[in-house]
Amino acid sequence: MSTNTVDRQTQSAPPARRRGATLTQRQGRWGLLFAAPATIHIALWTGLPVVVSIILSFTNYDMLNPPEFSGIDNYVTLANDPVFWKALGNNFIMAVVGIPISMLISLALAVMLNQGLRGNSIFRTAVFLPHVTATVAIAMIWLWIYSPGGNGLLNIVLGFFGLPNQAFLASPSQALPSVILVTIWQGIGLKMMIYLASLQGIDQQLYEAADIDGASAVQKFFRITIPMLKPVTFFILVTSIVGNFQTFDLIYNLTNGGPANSTTVITYQIYQTAFQQFRMGLATAQSVVLLVVLVVLTIISRKVTGGKDD
Structure with missing residues (x-):
């Protein structure tokens, strides 16, 4: 095999790898796109309520008055609740x-x-x-x-x-x-x-x-x-x-x-x-x-x- 042939193969290898990487990236982007609706749904209707619940657990809240921060009082109450x-x-x-x-x-x-x-x-x-x-x-x-x-x-x-x-x-x-x-x-x-x-x-x-x-x-x-x-x-x-x-x-x-x-x-x-x-x-x-x-x-x-x- 001549030196010119080897050089041409070496020069053509990076574009092939780049094409493979580009295909993988496109597949990843399409995967994220298709997963986005379910991800947004879970984030809004499951993740957000969980975060809000954790925040409210450190407050006194009766649904009629604004929440008041109470620290870990609720958890202390639970620990002593038979x-x-x-x-x-x-x-x-x-x-x-x-x-x-x-x-x-x-x-x-x-x-x-x-x-x-x-x-x-x-x-x-x-x-x-x-x-x-x-x-x-x-x-x-x-x-x-x-x-x-x-x-x-x-x-x-x-x-x-x-x-x-x-x-x-x-x-x-x-x-x-x-x-x-x-x-x-x-x-x-x-x-x-x-x-x-x-x-x-x-x-x-x-x-x-x-x-x-x-x-x-x-x-x-x-x-x-x-x-x-x-x-x-x-x-x-x-x-x-x-x-x-x-x-x-x-x-x-x-x-x-x-x-x-x-x-x-x-x-x-x-x-x-x-x-x-x-x-x-x-x-x-x-x-x-x-x-x-x-x-x-x-x-x-x-x-x-x-x-x-x-």
């Missing part, structure tokens, strides 16, 4: 008890439906129906099921076995477990559908290779299925935690936080503080604490499940 800690504790109990049970049942049902059994579509619809049913309607159904005396379905069943009637939602010791049971029942459908979609996306060649190696059904489940479901398990866990700490309408319609604050949750207390007591500054401080709790729990969930950004 009802706030009770509400936060109830949320944690609901999450620790209800979410794992709901996820295990959902996974079991998804695995069963993935076998292609007869009547899959009908069963899938029946299980998913509570998720798309209005929570008020669900609360009315369960109020009848839990109704004390001889009119409630559950007490009728207990009476059939000779057991005494129970005041499920009126008992401080039974109210929270009764609410947890409703949240489990209501949340199974969506989790099951997500697991089922993920199961159907697993490459069947992995199972065929395991069959050739002589792996049992249990080994295939724990060595192939469970690892392949890690990303979706992380997604379900995080959304379930967020949904658990956002529980409001079910509590409002079933128990109103009672009896004796045994079913009060953080969102219900925020509602009471803001719209019954008109202590908006304190309510926003409660909201900020809830935000911090959710961020911490999301990070922990990521570590536990091995969640990935991809």
Whole structure:
């Protein structure tokens, strides 16, 4: 190869790189352009309210008079408020008890439906129906099921076995477990559908290779299925935690936080503080604490499940 040829190739290389860089830059600009509407929407309707809430959490504000700066007084009040800690504790109990049970049942049902059994579509619809049913309607159904005396379905069943009637939602010791049971029942459908979609996306060649190696059904489940479901398990866990700490309408319609604050949750207390007591500054401080709790729990969930950004 002559020296002139080498020189010409060397001189032509930078423009090629420049063209590649220009293409990348154009793609980046178009990407930003297409993402701009969603970014602006999130910034205006999520980011801005969060910033305003953080600012208001350091004020005394009753929605009638201008906010007055009060420093960390609202957070000091929360630290010494036993009802706030009770509400936060109830949320944690609901999450620790209800979410794992709901996820295990959902996974079991998804695995069963993935076998292609007869009547899959009908069963899938029946299980998913509570998720798309209005929570008020669900609360009315369960109020009848839990109704004390001889009119409630559950007490009728207990009476059939000779057991005494129970005041499920009126008992401080039974109210929270009764609410947890409703949240489990209501949340199974969506989790099951997500697991089922993920199961159907697993490459069947992995199972065929395991069959050739002589792996049992249990080994295939724990060595192939469970690892392949890690990303979706992380997604379900995080959304379930967020949904658990956002529980409001079910509590409002079933128990109103009672009896004796045994079913009060953080969102219900925020509602009471803001719209019954008109202590908006304190309510926003409660909201900020809830935000911090959710961020911490999301990070922990990521570590536990091995969640990935991809």
